Amino acid sequence: MKPAPFDYVQPASLSEAISVLAAHGDAGKILAGGQSLVPAMNFRLARPSILIDINRLPDLSYVRPDGDRLSIGALTRHAAFHRPVVDGPLGLLLSRVVRHIAHYPIRQRGTFGGSLAHADPASEWCLVAATLGADLVVTSVRGERVIGSRDFFRGTFSTALATDELLTEIRLPALSRDWRVGFYEFSRRAGDFALGMALAALRIDNGIIKDARLGIGGVADRAIRLGQLEGRLIGGPASPDVIDAIAREARESITPTGDIHASPEYRRDLIATAVRRALVEAVA
Known part of the structure; x- marks a missing residue:
């Protein structure tokens, strides 16, 4: 199978990416790892008129402790968690969970944020976010807002993201050593x-x-x-x-x-x- 025709843009900045997304709404799709979107397009289950490739936005790829939480950029690849990204129980948990995600090549391309935005009921990262009570930062031309995991996931492949919003950061509560x-x-x-x-x-x-x-x-x-x-x-x-x-x-x-x-x-x-x-x- 081949995807339906589509336009392609590769923004050089976050502001450009959300501007393009705002201009196209439902017709635009964000391309990060593409491990779920591209197969859906090949089977024509998804037919975006434009793909917005955010892979040149390095500011969205990071993992950093931030006080009482761990902040994860939405573009961070699954493979980043093969080893504990932070000392203590949370780093250990993420390194255990990631090895159940698909196969090694997919973990090299798939992204943490893409998994949450896709909202597959069988997603390991969705389970982590829901159980630990993550906060999800979404960005649009209207600014930022923070959505709790309880409100973010609405059903199979359904989230609280508006059509002009991009998931940019995930905040997990840090777990102390006890x-x-x-x-x-x-x-x-x-x-x-x-x-x-x-x-x-x-x-x-x-x-x-x-x-x-x-x-x-x-x-x-x-x-x-x-x-x-x-x-x-x-x-x-x-x-x-x-x-x-x-x-x-x-x-x-x-x-x-x-x-x-x-x-x-x-x-x-x-x-x-x-x-x-x-x-x-x-x-x-």
Whole structure:
């Protein structure tokens, strides 16, 4: 297959990029890594009249600690996270998660911001953002605004981005050294889309869970933060019995989607396993 005809522009600055985007609205698409957009264009599922290639905007590619958060430029490639980008639990978590994203060549081109803007329900970075409560900075000719992850993701391939807005930065909360992290994902083959996954971050003091973040992905139209179960974890012991109980509750708390790859019943059981294994890894 070949894409439908389109125009192409490669802006030399962020201001030029958002000006072109504002001028074309729905007809324009941002090209960063292109690992999702280009196949969609080849199958003519996406038919932009103009591609706005932002790969010459180096100011959008960075990872830097910034007080109580980690700021990530939207153009930062997945491969940047192969090694911890920051000391402590957050750097460890990102380096674990990234190895589940597609295959090595794709991680060399795909971008952190592109993954979030694409909003695939099986995206590992979307799960990280939703579970940790990321803030997303978007820019347009009208200025900047910050959108919390809870409001950013609206469904499958759907976000709060306006047609003239470009995602420019992602801010993840820094996790102090007393946090522990766990991640589990199941796919049929390495590099395939996740059939189910879970992320857990726990702050434990003397065997008692003082704070918790728990989320699941790949089973609904977006990544889901399990806030109610986080509340059940806080104040309790980091014990096998508590972990088993939370895993069972996670299974019953969702109505998963079904497709040719897995039935809703299969995904419900898989989430129980994923939550249990993510929590066990965090406690360990």
